[in-house]
Structures are given as structure tokens and as C-alpha cells.
Amino acid sequence: MSDQTVKGLQKPLGPGITPRGSAFRHVKPTDVQNPAYFHKVVDCQWACPAHTNVPEYIRLIAQGRYTDAYMLNRESNVFPAILGRTCDRPCEPACRRGRLDGKPVAICRLKRVAADLRGEIAHLLPQIPAKKNGKRIACIGAGPASLTVANDLLPLGYDVTIFEKQGKPGGLMRSNIPAFRLPEKVLTEEIDIIAAMGAKIQYNSPVASLAALLREGFDSIFVGSGAPRGKDLEIAGRHDADRIHIGIDWLESIAFGHVDSIGERVLIIGVGNTAMDCCRSSRRLGGRDIKVMARRPRPFFKASAWELDDAEEEGVEIVLNHAPKSFVVEDGRLKGMLFDRLEWDAGAKRSKTLDTIFLPADDVILAIGQENAFPWIERDLGIAFNEWNVPVVNETSMESTREGIFFGGDAAFGPKNIIWAVEHGHQAAISINNYCEGIPATERLPYGMNLVSQKMGLSEWSYHNDYNPAPRQKMKHVELVERFEQLNIEVELGFTAEQTAREVERCLNCDVETVFTAPRCIECDACVDVCPVQCLTITRNDEELDLRTRLSAPAINLDQDLFVSDALPHTRRIMAKDEDVCVHCGLCAERCPTAAWDMQKFELVIPYAGVKAGTCVPA
Amino acid sequence: MPSIAKPAATHPSLQRNQLGLTIRDYEGSMSTLCAGCGHDSITAAIVRALWEVSMHPHMLAKMSGIGCSSKTPAYFVNGAHGFNSAHGRMPPIATGASAANRGLTYIGISGDGDSLSIGLGHMCHAIRRNVKMVYLIENNGVYGLTKGQFSASADVGSKSKRGEPNQTLPIDPVMLALSIGATFVARSFSGDKEQLVPILKAAIAHRGFALIDIISPCVTFNDHSGSTKSYLYTRQHEIKATEADFVPPEKPILAAISPSGITAVTMHDGSILHFRSVPANYDPTDRKRVTDYLLAQQSKGEIVTGLLFVDESVGDLHEVNQAPDMPLVHVPHSKLCPGSSELERLQQEFR
Numbered sequence: 001m002s003d004q005t006v007k008g009l010q011k012p013l014g015p016g017i018t019p020r021g022s023a024f025r026h027v028k029p030t031d032v033q034n035p036a037y038f039h040k041v042v043d044c045q046w047a048c049p050a051h052t053n054v055p056e057y058i059r060l061i062a063q064g065r066y067t068d069a070y071m072l073n074r075e076s077n078v079f080p081a082i083l084g085r086t087c088d089r090p091c092e093p094a095c096r097r098g099r100l101d102g103k104p105v106a107i108c109r110l111k112r113v114a115a116d117l118r119g120e121i122a123h124l125l126p127q128i129p130a131k132k133n134g135k136r137i138a139c140i141g142a143g144p145a146s147l148t149v150a151n152d153l154l155p156l157g158y159d160v161t162i163f164e165k166q167g168k169p170g171g172l173m174r175s176n177i178p179a180f181r182l183p184e185k186v187l188t189e190e191i192d193i194i195a196a197m198g199a200k201i202q203y204n205s206p207v208a209s210l211a212a213l214l215r216e217g218f219d220s221i222f223v224g225s226g227a228p229r230g231k232d233l234e235i236a237g238r239h240d241a242d243r244i245h246i247g248i249d250w251l252e253s254i255a256f257g258h259v260d261s262i263g264e265r266v267l268i269i270g271v272g273n274t275a276m277d278c279c280r281s282s283r284r285l286g287g288r289d290i291k292v293m294a295r296r297p298r299p300f301f302k303a304s305a306w307e308l309d310d311a312e313e314e315g316v317e318i319v320l321n322h323a324p325k326s327f328v329v330e331d332g333r334l335k336g337m338l339f340d341r342l343e344w345d346a347g348a349k350r351s352k353t354l355d356t357i358f359l360p361a362d363d364v365i366l367a368i369g370q371e372n373a374f375p376w377i378e379r380d381l382g383i384a385f386n387e388w389n390v391p392v393v394n395e396t397s398m399e400s401t402r403e404g405i406f407f408g409g410d411a412a413f414g415p416k417n418i419i420w421a422v423e424h425g426h427q428a429a430i431s432i433n434n435y436c437e438g439i440p441a442t443e444r445l446p447y448g449m450n451l452v453s454q455k456m457g458l459s460e461w462s463y464h465n466d467y468n469p470a471p472r473q474k475m476k477h478v479e480l481v482e483r484f485e486q487l488n489i490e491v492e493l494g495f496t497a498e499q500t501a502r503e504v505e506r507c508l509n510c511d512v513e514t515v516f517t518a519p520r521c522i523e524c525d526a527c528v529d530v531c532p533v534q535c536l537t538i539t540r541n542d543e544e545l546d547l548r549t550r551l552s553a554p555a556i557n558l559d560q561d562l563f564v565s566d567a568l569p570h571t572r573r574i575m576a577k578d579e580d581v582c583v584h585c586g587l588c589a590e591r592c593p594t595a596a597w598d599m600q601k602f603e604l605v606i607p608y609a610g611v612k613a614g615t616c617v618p619a
Numbered sequence: 620m621p622s623i624a625k626p627a628a629t630h631p632s633l634q635r636n637q638l639g640l641t642i643r644d645y646e647g648s649m650s651t652l653c654a655g656c657g658h659d660s661i662t663a664a665i666v667r668a669l670w671e672v673s674m675h676p677h678m679l680a681k682m683s684g685i686g687c688s689s690k691t692p693a694y695f696v697n698g699a700h701g702f703n704s705a706h707g708r709m710p711p712i713a714t715g716a717s718a719a720n721r722g723l724t725y726i727g728i729s730g731d732g733d734s735l736s737i738g739l740g741h742m743c744h745a746i747r748r749n750v751k752m753v754y755l756i757e758n759n760g761v762y763g764l765t766k767g768q769f770s771a772s773a774d775v776g777s778k779s780k781r782g783e784p785n786q787t788l789p790i791d792p793v794m795l796a797l798s799i800g801a802t803f804v805a806r807s808f809s810g811d812k813e814q815l816v817p818i819l820k821a822a823i824a825h826r827g828f829a830l831i832d833i834i835s836p837c838v839t840f841n842d843h844s845g846s847t848k849s850y851l852y853t854r855q856h857e858i859k860a861t862e863a864d865f866v867p868p869e870k871p872i873l874a875a876i877s878p879s880g881i882t883a884v885t886m887h888d889g890s891i892l893h894f895r896s897v898p899a900n901y902d903p904t905d906r907k908r909v910t911d912y913l914l915a916q917q918s919k920g921e922i923v924t925g926l927l928f929v930d931e932s933v934g935d936l937h938e939v940n941q942a943p944d945m946p947l948v949h950v951p952h953s954k955l956c957p958g959s960s961e962l963e964r965l966q967q968e969f970r
Contacts, residue, residue, distance in 0.1 A: 100628050459623055467626030522850045523810055524655040524838060529663035532643075533630045553630045570854050583628045590623055593655025593838045 035449035047094035062504040069114035084112030103472035126155035133157035143171020145224035145409030148425025150199040165206035175252035179488035227410035237327030241334035247367030263362020272302035275367035336360035397441040429609035448605030468505035520596035527588035657809030657835030668819035688730030688757035707738025710745035725752035735771040749827035759837035760848035767840025778845025803829035826887035861925030
């Protein structure tokens, strides 16, 4: 995606294409040759760090083509079955459907449907060449980032060795995500695919010294070791008792079978997703009275809304506005904790202490964040660290300040999530391939696109363009009593066939784009009149902010672009389209007498490692 | 053409009128006219005008005859009354309906075939009687439903789709209406809702018969280069003689009336028409000057649009006939039909 420089403003535009601000009398016609314009219309795909082609895989699910849906997912996000259960889902808050009826399409759950119902895929995976290219790559940590690097580089003939400190692969996906959310079988299956592609995973092999590893003569090294250190809470009494646990270490101990019980009264400090996993795990290991202690009011929680819901469904209490003050320890035994009760101002910026209260506890789990830790990277190797002791990493190439050494996942920029780790892996793989071929690591091919008309005949379109008013389908859970019997009973049952059939129809097919050809327009107003959500207007061109107020419905969502056409042939006015709530019903194209509007399926062509320039553009 | 149902989805910021209805509540079934038909734009303008004046759907009667235009009442205000009459017979049916129930708002939709050929006489008499109704002629110069023969409004020299020029003189509904005493005469263009919507709102408020001749290109049979009723030709030859704003009676007028170029006409119900721009010496209440102006422009080949003539001084059908204020349908049956003895008494008076 090339940034444009706007004459007069002298600053590069973001991917939003259309110039904003008052420097222009008129809005320039939208550049639809830039794939970013149509890409941005596909809100879910735009929001996904790995740009998963969501609408297309949802259509494949609708057609019962689960294997194809899985493989399409795998192309961009590598772990559809894992992510279908655990993804942070940046796509869902972005989903256009949410702006229409308040509830986005259950994209993540549908991904799981594709993964659960897929057929044989071995023959669909990329072929691994028998003849290797002679380059040896080392990856540190067998988490999602390293596994993605291996996934992308193995088909190119690389020899990839992954060093894993534990006896099993998966990194955070195994150690921090409880089995009742992500069954081990699912995790193992998807990792095994990459192992079967030829990744050499060396277990129980912590890297103690990067300098030593460098001496082993690898052509390039990828650091995907995560953010393995849970933040501690240094307040009075912290080190006086043994039943105070660091959240991610405690979860890891459960995952590897070292911990199988906890006291009845448990306090969880922190209210992120790790805290949710900790409280729900406590519930299964003997906890009865479990409180998640939050410093701030609910709108400021880090945990995803659905994880909070799931925890509360299991009887966990979430206590707001309590700041930990000290641990209360008597005779070396933890008795509980003192908390300051806080009152916050409107923006939860400032607080004042109301009083201090005591809450009894048998165990306390600290889930207040994670940090990177690189004690094994010598500081004289040319890898620069910043003031927080985090390596300096190029955001495009994922390269450190030492050539040939790359970072990704939580190890790069601190804790994010699995889908970001996957995207880092893809980018690092491109950079490693560049580096090994003597191309600058930062060099990137532009995104490509395909646009194909979906018109099949009179009133016939190749996609299901009916707006289905069905509400978002609710995931069914295993009964409470049953789910607490064992630690690894998966709580979410997955969508039924009926739920899947309804949910796929909620998708608006945003990738079937409205494509306009100005010279054909006779300004009959048919499209403007028929549009159910008033997103079209034929009007005189103007400054964008003014134009936005003069449309059929005011375009108040500034995050969403306006499409502005070239001057129309009859009157030199313009066609303006507010992309905000277009339901992609295709009626504009249906009612257009001259085919000036057409519904064309947009496919983003994403360059991955090994893709040669020129193969990424439409044929 | 077969069609796809319009999705139930609406814009989140959809506005509501005084009745709490959205503009979508004034829609009808999906149009089955050709894609790009001018009539569909007129339908959209009607929907907007009715929504803006907060018309109660059940207080509206949609009247039509036969033709493409006459299908359009199905495409707006599903909750209204409607009558689809025989070809050209919409004006007498509307007259009868109005006579029986003066409480409803009547909107008659007709075309150049329905009104200027088979129904021409009926239309003239509805004009003469000043039936209180909005009367639209969706004028495209051809018989679209029978594959594009010239209609009575086709201009001399205008070419058919096959390339043959029309040689028969056209009937101009605006000149005809002015000549027989119409009290509200307008011409507009389907492609210009900014002009059409205020005219429709004024027509609804008008005291009597409101004629709006609307150029509405037939996208299938009369939108080619030799046509004088195509989108392009109309845009190239249109002169907006007047620009009118409609101000409903309950709305206070905040802006001071500009001294130049403004003519204000007070409607019978207290609403006001502001003519923002009119040509020099143009008086939209002076029938002779309007006629002279239109003749002069016509000889230059221009299509004059706008609200061209208004006369609020003439009473409608009911006022002229001193009909009761109450709609006849609400007069008790015993009073409307007092029985044979009363008939006997009446007949005795004439013996």
C-alpha cells in the first residue's frame, strides 16, 4: 500500500485514500485502483491483523464447503481451529452488521464451524520441496509466531529448526489458555500440520545464550519467545506467604499438570483476559468464592466482553473500584488482602480513596500484565534495547538492529494476541526470505486485488443478497455442573447446523463491492431512490466535510470513507457513496439501466514470503 | 422486470416526521418498471413529499388509470386507499370519490397516454370542476407499455427508437390547462427532486385541482439521441423559470423576505409559497403573462419548468356546489337517504 502525498497538505495520507480537511475545494475522485479503498470497505478483513478473507469463508460455510473455508482461513491466519476458539476478534467490533442492528456477525464462532467440520486437508497443504534451498533458519519458542514463520518458509525449501523450552509445542496457546477454552487435541492437530511440513521442533531446549546460537551458523534467527514474565505486585506482605501466584505461571503449571487444586476463597488481581482464565480455572480446581478485583469501572476493563460474560456465568464475582493495598499474612499463612475502595471521576482518570477494606483469601493470583524478558540475549551482539529493555524492532520488517535477527509475537512489541503473532510471523517470513536472497528486509510487494462482476442474469447475483434480519446466534455452553467436573471439558459447544445456517446469512457480503463507472451514468436517480440505507447521493462536489452533511443521509461516521466519482457526463455533478452502512444488497446495480453500478467481488491479494513481483496483480 | 425485495435494513440515523413515521413507512411494493424509469424517481419524490408533510397514510387516496405511470401507485404508501380505473377514467372516478369524501387527499397518477389521448376529455372536465386533487402526468412522449409508439405529447421531429421522426403536433398539457382555467399549473422533471418535492407539497396544499406535468424519460423506448424527452435533452433544454419554496402554515417564517425577485403567494390553508427566482415581469398569479411567457419560450425550443401558475381565489368542486363541510360518507344515512316519503314530497314540488 503506497502512501499518497497530498499536494498542499504535504503529508502522507493514511489508507483512507480520500483527502480530508479544508485544503481542497473539491473532493478528488476516489482512487479505486488502490486496493486499500475496497479493502477498507470489508471492515472485518481490514480490522484483522492478518487480513483474513472473512466474507468469502462465511459464504463457503454457507455452501457447506467447510474444507475450503478452513483452507482460506489457513492461508492468512494459519490456526483457524485455535483462533476459532480463542481469537481476540478485532473483526467483530469492526463488523458493519454491528452498526445496523447492534450485533456483529459471530465471525469467530463461524471460523470454528469451518475448522470443526473440515475434511481431509493434507493434499491441500503447500508442497514441501524435496530439494532444499540450503538456508537454515532458527526460531526461538514454538508459539504461533515461530510456527507461522516455519509455515511460510518450509514450502520455499528452508530448513527450519524451532527451539522450545517446554516439552510440548504451542507457547502461550498451550500454557496460558486453559483446556476448557482450547482443547489440547485442537491445539496439537494444527501444530502437527506444521511439524509434518518438516519443522524440526527441539523440545526441552531453552536457548540460554543467543551468542551461542549464533555460533551454530544459522542463516537467520527468529525470536518468538513471547512475553513470558508476569508482572509482580510489590506491596507489603508480597513475599511473606507462599499462596500468592503469578497468573501466567500458575496457568502454565496447570497446563503441564503441576497444579491441580486451589483454596476455596480466591482473589484474582487484575481484569484482563488472563484474569478471566485464572478465575475460571480456579472454579474448576476447587475455588468456591472467587473474586476478580478491578481497580477501575467496567468500561475500562481490558478483558473482552464475552470473556467477562463467561466468567460471570460461572459464578465469579467481579468487584469494581478496589485497589490492592497490602497482603495480610499471619504466621506465614495468607489470610487475605486489604483494598482501598476508590471513587473515580467520569473519565476514570482520577480517583479518591473512600476507605480500606479487608477481604479474606486462601489464594491470591496476580494477573496484572506481562513483560518481555530477554536475559539470554547478550547485550553486545548489536541488538539494541530501548529504555524499557525491549528490543528495537522495525515495524515493517520485524528486524532487530542486527541484520538477520528478527522478532515477532509478544517478543516484538509486548503482549498482543495470537492473531497479531501470526501476522508478525508472516511479515518476518517475508523479511527472512528477503534477507536470505539479498533483498532489503523492509522491501514489500504491494497488495493486489481482483474485482469480478457477480451478475449472473436478470435479478440474479452469484451471492445471497437478501438482508436477513435474524439476531446474532447465541453460543450454547455445557451445563455448569457438568463443566466443572473436569478441567478440560470445552465449555462452548459450537454452533448447531441451524445456528450456523442463520448466522452465515447475517453476513452482509461487504466484499461484494459497489463499483461505479461514471461515464455510463445518465443520472436517472434509480440507485439513489432504491437504496434502503440512503447511502447514495448525486450532488455537486464540495469540501468533504460539507459534502458529508449534504448527502441523502448525513455521513457522520468519519471512520468510514466516502466514495466520490468522477464528474458525471450530463451535469458534471458527482456520485457520492457513504460506505458506512451499505448492506451490499446490490439494488443500486439491479436498478441501474446502464450498468454504471455493478456488484463486483473484491479479493485482496496478499503477498506472502516467496511471492514474486508481478504475480500479485490481477491476471 | 422481476425484482428483489428491498431489505428491511434502515439507516441508523433515519429521521421521523410529526407522526413518528420514517420515510421508509411511505414506501410501497418494489417497482416492476424498467430500471432507470423516470416514474420511479417521481415515486421517490412523492414518498418524500408525503413524509415531509406528515400525511396520514389512511387519509390518502391514490387514483390511477392504465399505463406504466398508472402502475406506480402500487410503489408508494402501502397503507393508503387506491383505485385503479379503466384507461383514461381516473379523473371522473377521482371526481366521484372526492364528491363522496372530501376528507381525503387525492393524488392522481396518469401518463401522457392516459391523460392526453384516451382520457383527455375527462381530465379537462376535472380541471373545469376544480376537483381538489394532485394530478400528475408522468410524461415520456411514448407508449412504453406497448413498445414505444409516439404519444400525443411527442414533439414534432422527435425520433422514435427506430429513427422515424414524429410528424403530428403535440398536446401541451400545461398550455391546455392554462387555457381552460386550471388553478395550479406546474412542470417539472423526474431527475430534479429539489424542484419536484416542494411543488408536490404546494400541490397538496392547493385549494383545487393541481396539475403537474413531469417530464419522465422512458429509459427503454425514448432515451436515445433523437428524442426530445430523454434525460440528456431535458437537461440541455430545461429552463427553471421559477424556484419555489413551500412553507407550511404552522411553521413560523424566520428569514426576512428578500426585496428582489421574491413573490410570495399565500395559499388558501394559510401556507405560503415563496418564489425565489422568477424572470423579470413574471407573475405566477397572472394567467395571461404566464401564457405569453410560455409561448415565447416554447418557440425557442426550451422546456420551462417550475411552479408556473397559481390561483388560490377559485373555490373547488365542493365550494362551488355548496356541498356540506362534512364528507358525505360521514353524513348519517337517514339524512343522506331520507326515504320514499321524502322523495314523494320532493317530486310533488315539481308537479
